[in-house]
Amino acid sequence: MDIKLNYVEKGKGKPLILLHGNGENLKYFVHQIEYFSKSYRVIAIDTRGHGKSPRGNRPFTLKQFAEDLKDFVEEKKLEEIILLGFSxxxxxxxxxxxxxxxxxxxxxxxxxxxxxxxxxRRVQIPIIITYGMFCILSFFHKKWVAKKEMFALMVNQPNIQKEELKKLNIKSLVIAGTNDMIKLNHTLKIHRYINNSKLCVIPGDHFIAKKESKRFNKEVEEFIKENRY
Known part of the structure; x- marks a missing residue:
């Protein structure tokens, strides 16, 4: 691994890893770190090029970030992980x-x-326009390259096929807000494609873990403890 990921760790027990969204850092999960560290070994990570984690030299892609996580997991010798990701x-x-x-x-x-x-589309179109702007600006000054890379993650990625999801057999919770920036029918598809998954839609927007933390934490905790799924 060309970099060391920044992280915070709190609590003891089964490892619960938290992955923040685009352009954010591990502080997004302040309510989850505090709540779940009472029962779990909570590890919140800054993704490559986010927060206090260096950009490094490797590709700035979601697939690379997944590889970074694999290196982190192996370095820490973690097993039986509960993995929670947002956006x-x-x-x-x-x-x-x-x-x-x-x-x-x-x-x-x-x-x-x-x-x-x-x-x-009302969310994605402004993202595409902003990405185009940063693509142009990056030709004139390298300080805009980081912004271009960050927006490229949302414009060009991910590209996951339903056939891949159907092979997944991990107990999964698909959770979103009623007014999420992700289309509801898209969230429903993810739930349907993943065998052994549970769907939960709670009142709120895309940022329910932060804005509706009590309800979010309750649903997540019940799922973690649930043996049916």
Whole structure:
């Protein structure tokens, strides 16, 4: 691995890894770190090029971020992981689960999408326009390259096929807000494609883990403790 990922760790017990969304950092999960560390070994990570984690020299892609996670897991010798990802973090978690399922006991996908078309157009169109702007600016000054890379993650990725999801057999929770930026029918597809998955839609927008933390934490905790799925 060309970099060391920044992370915070709190609590003891079964490892619960938290992956934040695009342009954010591990502080997004402040309410989850505090709540779940009472029962679990909570590890919140800054993705490559986010927060205090260096950009490094490797490709700035979701697939690379999944590889970064694999290196982190192996370095820490973690097993039977509960993996919770939000937004791009959920996409990273999904890519990790598809390639390295043996590390996981349960998977929680909050606001995931299989491809950019899963995002509502009123949200995606401004993202595409902003990405185009940063592509132009990056020709004139390298300070805009990082912004271009960050927006490229949302414009061009992920690209996960339903056939891949159907092979996944990890106990999974697909959770989203009623007014999420991810299309509801897209969230429903993810749930249907993943065998052994549970769907939960709670009142709120894309940021339910932060804005509706009590309800979010309750649903996640019940799923972790649930043996049916």
């Amino acid at each position: 791009d973090g959920a996409n990273i978690a999904l890519l990790f689960a598809l390639k390295y399922p043996h590390y996981l006991s349960k998977l929680i996908l909050n606001g995931a999408d299989l491809h950019p078309s899963g995002v509502k």
